Amino acid sequence: MQLLHYRSWQGTFHSSWWAVWPIARVALGTLLRRKLFWTLYSFGLLLFLMFFFGAFLLAWAESQMAVSGPQLGKMGDPGRMMRGIRSALRILNGSQDTFQYFFAYQGGIVVVMLALAGSILIGNDFTFKSLVFYLAKPIGRWHYILGKCLAVAIVVQLMTTLPALVLYGQRAFDDWEYFWHVNYFIDNDTGKGPAGIVLLFGILGYGTMLSVFLSILLVATASWMRRTMPLIMVWMSLFFFLRLLANILVDGLRYNVRWRLLDLWNDLTLLGQGCLGYASDDISPKLHPEFWEAGLVLIGVSVVCLIYLNFRTRGVEIVR
Amino acid sequence: MPNLLEFSDAGRRDRALTPTLETPAPSPPAPLPQGERGGTLAPILLFQHVSKWYGPVIGINQVTLELRPGITGLVGHNGSGKSTLLRLAAGQMKPDIGSVKISGCDAWTAEAKRHIGYCPELDTFYEEMSGRRFVQTMARLCGYPRAEALRRTEETLTLVGMNDRAERRLAGYSKGMRQRIKLAQALLHDPELLLLDEPLSGIDPIGRRESIELFRELARRGKCLLISSHELEELEKLTDHVAIMAAGRIAAVGTLTQIRDLLDDHPLSIRIASDQNRVLAALLLDLDDVVGVDRSDGYLLVRAKNPRRFFQRFGELVLDRMIEIQHLETLDESTHDVLGYLLGGKAR
Structure with missing residues (x-):
């Protein structure tokens, strides 16, 4: 056999942190080959298109109102009618409401997608013990964890922040005042909350918060449950049954409002609304904990997940 | 529990391994002359009083071991601790007691892993990836820039005879082909220490011969190979130097003749x-x-x-x-x- 004649490596090895991207890329590649991913992604895309063209619908309605105002005047006050339409379509006007609803809807699809993809992205590494190959290379377990989290975060960003930024850009191109003027909606009496750069940072903050939390949670739960069905059940418990329980405790049994902190999805939404500049009184449900309390819960859950991951990846294989 | 044969031959022979030393040596073999392994070199792999527990189960018990360049077979029954020893050596786990050093570095550090090529026994990995992509990814994890990673990928794939089949998905590979791909990823970075868990399992006779030749050539080039195998006949073709494990301990280590000489109970x-x-x-x-x-x-x-x-x-x-x-x-x-x-x- 002709033995490999290695040319001695004269260059500098990349830092172990560079290994994060190949790990993420492998995970993403595995996911992108699945039809299920593209099916759910197209649902997300449909939702995005609804918001995208909804803005045009609103603009068209306004223009029609201006042209046909006299005729409509017979039916009632055109200004009042316009306010009614705007109120009905307020989630399409590019305000904080638009992005709040967009993140909420897209987030729902993302949660379903991640519950279904967790096994492929992470669980299989533990089931088939492929983790051994990674950890035999000059990287630490935190590089592996970060690589996997990055893959999940990219999926979340592709589903939420990226299309949200497109929606923001669409609105800004339509009216540059929207981009420059923070009080655009208040001054024009077309809605509440900030616009401009503050809203842009709010969108980025919401997306980042969502992707960081969901990625850590998914990597931890998928390394725990590994298989798709148990993972779906865990996520159902976290995002559906805990929500139900929190609602029963707070709204039904009138327990302290802090019991709503059990509802992780509500915590995410609450913190996201904080990013988008919502005033506490504008948040629904009215009985809700403080932003910082929701933030603390999410940080706490993330820390627990990271501690578990540290433990889980320490011993790669366990004698049964 | 059979009588464990425990002796220390560290420092007496070039290819020395130092097994667990708890009782006085009953009948140590005569010193062997310095040979091709270069006994004065620092050990590549060094276990010092290593123990590892899995909850209440002990995987490795007070193992002390030195490995220098050359091929050593690791044999023992199922559950004797072979895989645990390999995983500890590969830096996959930390010992509960003692230390595992690779060329002077703790085995679980990134620096030590640059000296290790690990070929695990498992053969289920990213089924949808091509063999080439898998090896290339592993090369990137080694820290090579893209161009160098590609070059090494191609060379190691050629070396293990998989270059022409590397574009196929891993899911379509036979067991032998998977073994070759695993070997390729272990050889990528030209490691000093190769830890091979059942590397000949599932490989066809021609492939076995090629692999054995490759292992010998690597050993001649000063690499240290620790090969765990149940294929004792194949292992004998590779080396007569073995470490025998039983119940988490090194029962005996040395050449077969040395070990056989010490078996007084079995004429x-x-x-x-x-x-x-x-x-x-x-x-x-x-x-x-x-x-x-x-x-x-x-x-x-x-x-x-x-x-x-x-x-x-x-x-x-x-x-x-x-x-x-x-x-x-x-x-x-x-x-x-x-x-x-x-x-x-x-x-x-």
């Missing part, structure tokens, strides 16, 4: 044919080390303790009496036999 069986079988049988029975002699089909079947001393006396005897030896064969000196004697029951 060595030797088949001899000569021109004076009857005379030779009578003379052999007078030797202290001979336990018994049987005659059958023109052969003498001799059972002797302390083989080293027996063969010395035997040589003197046949020369003195001018007996012509037509056939001389040791019957139970194979890895299989030694392992069977040492661990009790069947070796496989």
